[in-house]
Amino acid sequence: MEQFKDVDWIEVLERLTLESLRLFNASHFATEERVLASFGDGFEDLPQEVILGLLDEDNPKVTWSSARGPATTAGVVAYLRKVLRNDFYDRVRRKRLKKQRSIVTSTADDEEVSYLVESPDPTPAVDDLLIRHEHVAPLRKRLDEDFKARPDEDLQLYLMLQFDGHEYVPYTPRDAAKELGVDVKQIYLLKEKLERCMNRLFKEELEAARAEAHERPHEQEAR
Amino acid sequence: MKGRMNKKRDNEDLDRIEATYDALFNDSDEMPIEDVRRALAAAGIDRSVLRERLHERANAMARAGRAKGQSASPALARLLEQTGDARTLPADPKRALDKAKRYLADLFTPGTGGAQVVGSFRGEGELSDRDKKTIDEIDAELQARAEAAEKDDTAKT
Numbered sequence: 507m508e509q510f511k512d513v514d515w516i517e518v519l520e521r522l523t524l525e526s527l528r529l530f531n532a533s534h535f536a537t538e539e540r541v542l543a544s545f546g547d548g549f550e551d552l553p554q555e556v557i558l559g560l561l562d563e564d565n566p567k568v569t570w571s572s573a574r575g576p577a578t579t580a581g582v583v584a585y586l587r588k589v590l591r592n593d594f595y596d597r598v599r600r601k602r603l604k605k606q607r608s609i610v611t612s613t614a615d616d617e618e619v620s621y622l623v624e625s626p627d628p629t630p631a632v633d634d635l636l637i638r639h640e641h642v643a644p645l646r647k648r649l650d651e652d653f654k655a656r657p658d659e660d661l662q663l664y665l666m667l668q669f670d671g672h673e674y675v676p677y678t679p680r681d682a683a684k685e686l687g688v689d690v691k692q693i694y695l696l697k698e699k700l701e702r703c704m705n706r707l708f709k710e711e712l713e714a715a716r717a718e719a720h721e722r723p724h725e726q727e728a729r
Numbered sequence: 730m731k732g733r734m735n736k737k738r739d740n741e742d743l744d745r746i747e748a749t750y751d752a753l754f755n756d757s758d759e760m761p762i763e764d765v766r767r768a769l770a771a772a773g774i775d776r777s778v779l780r781e782r783l784h785e786r787a788n789a790m791a792r793a794g795r796a797k798g799q800s801a802s803p804a805l806a807r808l809l810e811q812t813g814d815a816r817t818l819p820a821d822p823k824r825a826l827d828k829a830k831r832y833l834a835d836l837f838t839p840g841t842g843g844a845q846v847v848g849s850f851r852g853e854g855e856l857s858d859r860d861k862k863t864i865d866e867i868d869a870e871l872q873a874r875a876e877a878a879e880k881d882d883t884a885k886t
Contacts, residue, residue, distance in 0.1 A: 510804040515811050517762055519783055520776060524757060524765050527772055532750035550774070554783050558790055561805045584758070595743050668752045676752035697755050702771060704753070709773030 509570060514579045515557065521583045522553030522590055529594050531704055535645050535669075556589045648707055661703070664696045784812035 530549040559568040560582070568589055570577050646669065653662055667685055668676045679697075683690040757765070769776060787808050791801040801809070 508803040508807070510807065513804075513807075515783075515808040516780060519779060519812075520762065520765050520769060521757070521760075523774065523779055524768055527769075527774070528750060528754050528757075529746070532753055533746045535749050535753065550779060550782070554786055557783065557808075558786055561787070561802065561808060562790065563799075563802055580758075595746075598742060598746065676748045678751070682752075694755050697753065701754055701768065705768055705772035709771060712773040 510561075510577045510582070512579070513577055513582050517579050518557060518583050518586065519553055522556065522586055523550060525587050525590060526550070526552045526594070527705075527708070528701075529591065531645075531708065533594075533598065552590055552593060553586075556586045556593060559589070560586060645704075645707075649703065652703065652707060658699070660692075661696055661699055664693070664700070780812045784809065787812065 526549040556568065559565050560570065562568075568586075570582070570585070574581060574585065646665075649665065663686060664682065667682060677685060679690050679693040683693045686693075766776065769779075787805060791805055791809065794801060794805075
């Protein structure tokens with residue numbers, strides 16, 4: 507019997523693409539600019555890879571176990587969303603490993619080799635903290651600029667609460683509602699509004715990037 | 730202040746991304762598919778391009794299998810069928826109906842571009858002035874409704 511006969515693959519693709527876009531935006535916001543760019547994969551590639559991974563009978567890593575019950579669209583989305591997140595995090599981890607400093611500190615050939623020794627639990631250097639904030643700045647800065655054109659006091663307060671501390675510890679919806687003195691339902695509505703705002707900014711960025719690529723096709727060809 | 734939180738997260742990159750995700754977005758499990766499509770359109774993502782790319786990759790996978798003497802699994806065949814040209818209907822009546830429904834639903838999905846009224850006349854002889862006026866009025870009403878719905882969507886986003 508066909509295992510996935512009731513699955514709407516287009517819905518699976520669309521839901522996973524939104525998930526991937528969200529992860530892309532969250533990582534863009536939380537850590538570095540264009541985290542995925544250096545993998546050679548875009549946010550649209552990951553969902554397609556996990557879907558085809560599930561349908562690849564030679565791929566033992568992504569399989570639908572009968573213990574999960576009959577495969578439905580919702581069930582497949584839930585399962586592949588986990589796979590997608592793991593794939594995404596694996597790529598972030600791999601990138602982070604690539605960026606680790608070499609423990610060999612000498613550079614010249616004739617120099618005696620010396621090794622970098624770090625304390626087991628180093629306190630983050632000021633530079634490191636500043637770099638992190640610099641990475642966070644662009645998307646946050648664009649949101650702040652957007653608020654100048656379209657002020658939204660509630661949304662601005664929510665963002666300040668979540669992302670303007672010295673420590674990077676966002677609140678849960680319940681804690682955020684408590685801090686802002688609003689109903690928790692209001693926090694969910696603010697997050698919906700924030701996602702719409704981020705999608706609009708993403709579209710603007712995408713259109714600008716496309717226009718730039720269109721203006722300079724010879725550079726694209728050279729790559 | 731934040732130190733009083735029940736669940737404190739550390740500053741590792743992955744935890745930061747996960748925490749940021751939770752702070753930025755609501756759970757998408759219960760999100761209606763129309764909202765998902767609206768969000769993708771708002772972010773400038775062309776759903777037909779997504780579908781075509783998946784179709785191309787799935788086709789390449791099927792070709793690679795055939796080269797090794799393996800035929801495409803029923804699930805891969807189904808995916809190819811669903812993601813293929815929207816106007817080509819499968820032989821199976823139920824699947825053809827499903828695909829036709831999806832095609833029609835896509836035509837009315839918000840954020841897929843400006844609405845345009847396209848009419849056709851079926852009857853005997855030429856259109857009279859009265860017929861033309863009636864059709865123009867219907868077109869104007871449909872166009873106004875479509876524009877109002879689009880404006881409403883833009884306001885929401």
